[in-house]
Amino acid sequence: MNNTAIQRYGGLNETTGEQYIIKFHHTAPGSGSGTKNSGEVGAKICSEPCDVGTGPHVHIEFARVNNDGSLTWLEAPLFFCGG
Numbered sequence: 001m002n003n004t005a006i007q008r009y010g011g012l013n014e015t016t017g018e019q020y021i022i023k024f025h026h027t028a029p030g031s032g033s034g035t036k037n038s039g040e041v042g043a044k045i046c047s048e049p050c051d052v053g054t055g056p057h058v059h060i061e062f063a064r065v066n067n068d069g070s071l072t073w074l075e076a077p078l079f080f081c082g083g
Contacts, residue, residue: 007032007043010065019065022076026058 007024009032024032024043032043045056062079063071 003029004046005029005031005043009036009042021063021065021071023061024058025061026056 004026005028007027009022011020011022012018013020022042026046027043028046032041036042043058045058047056060076060080061073062076063073066072
């Protein structure tokens with residue numbers, strides 16, 4: 001049984017109209033679904049062992065959805081980690 005999953009969510013910048021997608025890798029299967037608002041849990045981190053030789057952890061991928069449906073991958077820390 002695989003104890004990791006990828007949770008995917010789409011979002012819209014209501015000011016600019018830009019669309020985005022965020023992916024959470026190494027999450028517990030079934031731990032995220034439906035519509036989420038800012039501040040809500042998007043998924044739970046997988047339980048031990050996540051992958052061979054690693055402990056519980058999560059990776060985040062973040063992209064802008066272009067007009068043609070392609071993705072432009074962005075550096076998540078630039079958007080989510082304030083300085």
